[in-house]
Amino acid sequence: MKKASLLKFGLATTLSASAFTLSTLPLVSHAETAVKTTTMYTNHGVNARTAPSVKSKVLGVIAKNTKIQVIEKTNKYWYKIVYKKDQIAYVSADYVSAKPVVVVPPVVEKGYVQHTNGVNLNVRAKAATSSNIIGSLKPGGTVYLTKKYSTLPKETWYEVVYNNQLGYVNAKYVGFAKPLPTKIVKKGKVQNTFLNVRKTASSNSKVLGTLKPHTTVKFAKHYTTTSKDPWLKIYYKGGTAYISAKYVDWVLPK
Numbered sequence: 434m435k436k437a438s439l440l441k442f443g444l445a446t447t448l449s450a451s452a453f454t455l456s457t458l459p460l461v462s463h464a465e466t467a468v469k470t471t472t473m474y475t476n477h478g479v480n481a482r483t484a485p486s487v488k489s490k491v492l493g494v495i496a497k498n499t500k501i502q503v504i505e506k507t508n509k510y511w512y513k514i515v516y517k518k519d520q521i522a523y524v525s526a527d528y529v530s531a532k533p534v535v536v537v538p539p540v541v542e543k544g545y546v547q548h549t550n551g552v553n554l555n556v557r558a559k560a561a562t563s564s565n566i567i568g569s570l571k572p573g574g575t576v577y578l579t580k581k582y583s584t585l586p587k588e589t590w591y592e593v594v595y596n597n598q599l600g601y602v603n604a605k606y607v608g609f610a611k612p613l614p615t616k617i618v619k620k621g622k623v624q625n626t627f628l629n630v631r632k633t634a635s636s637n638s639k640v641l642g643t644l645k646p647h648t649t650v651k652f653a654k655h656y657t658t659t660s661k662d663p664w665l666k667i668y669y670k671g672g673t674a675y676i677s678a679k680y681v682d683w684v685l686p687k
Contacts, residue, residue: 470502470515479528485511492522498534540594542583544576547608550661551615554607556600560590567600572659573612576602583609618656620684621665623648623676634664634675641674649684650676658683 478497482489485507493516495501501524502515512529516522546554553569554576570576577594582604590601625646631638644650653673654666664675 468504468515470504473501473503473512473529473531474533475499475501475524475528476530476534477528479524481514481516481522481524483522485513485523489523492516492520495524498536500533501529503529535598537594537597537599538579540577540579542578542581542609544578544582544591544607544609545612546570546572546574546576546606547612547659548661549606549659551655551657551659554602556593556595556602558600560592560601562603564601567598568595570595570602572657573615576607578607582607613658616658616685618658618660618683618685619652621650621652621667621681622684623650624680624682626680628676628680630667630669630674630676632674634666636677638675641669644676650681656683658685 475495475497479495481492481495483492484490501512504513504515504521506526507513507523510526511523512526514522514524549572551572553571554574555566556568556570557564558567559565576591579592579594579599582588582591588604591604591607593600593602623644623646627646628644628648629640630642630644632641633639650665650667650669652665653668656662656665663678665678665681666673666675
């Protein structure tokens with residue numbers, strides 16, 4: 434009986450100790466499922482630490498552009514996160530973003546903004562005219578292309594690098610020959626022909642008079658050497674009128 438009692442006592446003691454040991458383990462995996470997290474991304478390689486302090490132990494390094502589950506923002510300097518599924522860790526808020534980092538491909542070729550009639554060329558987020566405008570390029574400006582488009586079949590849109598992000602521009606406004614510097618033109622000269630002066634910018638408009646060959650005219654509108662207007666607005670007999678651009682040469686400033 435004593436032997437049996439001792440056996441029972443020893444078994445009970447062992448079970449009791451086991452139960453105590455199990456109850457004191459940190460059940461992080463159960464706690465995780467009850468915690469609401471927010472998906473964010475690292476924008477740089479960042480240390481995962483045991484506490485929100487640069488003096489705390491480093492658990493490991495999380496690579497750039499890694500998706501992380503954020504539990505909360507501890508303060509303006511640190512995020513509390515789920516680390517390796519069953520641990521709690523802290524990362525510097527400076528290296529965490531709401532969106533992943535876009536990997537920008539290298540620039541392969543350069544082009545130039547052309548044929549925009551002096552208007553800036555829009556850079557869009559996607560290859561569509563309905564897409565958001567993320568910036569613009571000036572006439573004659575350099576376009577940084579991600580493919581060698583000059584050797585490819587003609588495309589509608591070109592993929593570009595703009596302010597360290599991907600964008601798209603309308604292909605018909607990009608050329609590959611470096612344009613001459615754009616200059617403002619204030620005067621023109623009629624070619625070797627008589628040229629009708631019209632009331633409005635239309636060949637059906639009323640003729641107000643005629644200019645003789647080689648007559649110099651002063652423009653009533655801002656034009657540049659890259660302007661492609663079919664009609665030019667000029668000062669004429671105390672007012673303004675229009676002449677056909679194809680019969681006029683620019684008089685460039687000296």
